[in-house]
Amino acid sequence: MKKVALSACLMGCSCRYDGKENLNRALLKELSSYEIIPFCPEDFCFGTPRPTMDLVYNQDRVEAISNKNGENLSKPIIDYAKEFFEKNPDIELFIGKDRSPSCSVKSGKVYDKDKNLLHTTGTGLMAKVALDLGIESWDSEAYLTHNS
Numbered sequence: 001m002k003k004v005a006l007s008a009c010l011m012g013c014s015c016r017y018d019g020k021e022n023l024n025r026a027l028l029k030e031l032s033s034y035e036i037i038p039f040c041p042e043d044f045c046f047g048t049p050r051p052t053m054d055l056v057y058n059q060d061r062v063e064a065i066s067n068k069n070g071e072n073l074s075k076p077i078i079d080y081a082k083e084f085f086e087k088n089p090d091i092e093l094f095i096g097k098d099r100s101p102s103c104s105v106k107s108g109k110v111y112d113k114d115k116n117l118l119h120t121t122g123t124g125l126m127a128k129v130a131l132d133l134g135i136e137s138w139d140s141e142a143y144l145t146h147n148s
């Protein structure tokens with residue numbers, strides 16, 4: 001069975017920053033031929049509930065910056081992602097939650113240091129690791145639209 005890495009909140013896991021989930025039954029139905037390997041870097045690294053973070057463009061890179069205290073939270077997210085794909089080297093598809101600073105593939109809001117919105121097509125830090133590994137990667141909404 002082919003394996004898909006999927007944002008755990010889309011499976012109904014209450015791991016969002018506010019302790020809620022983003023259960024998407026249509027997406028789960030679409031993925032019924034896959035073995036689903038869930039992930040949630042933010043719950044693993046920072047617990048739930050937790051303060052929100054934003055993607056911020058800083059010189060030549062995009063970082064995840066805490067909205068609570070300005071801390072750069074990028075490293076634990078990237079470390080989690082690298083370890084996840086090392087443990088699951090046969091993942092063929094990555095589907096991330098839209099607009100998440102960790103999981104979005106092409107829908108993340110990216111700000112400058114002064115919190116001005118630069119664009120809304122950013123890549124979350126875990127999704128970037130998936131893309132860098134050459135894994136086919138989609139935002140959940142785009143994947144559903146593409147397959148409907």
Ligand code: SF4
Binds near residue numbers: 009010015017041042
């Ligand atoms: S979008 Fe990603 S980081 Fe946020 S709750 Fe869902 S799986 Fe976790």
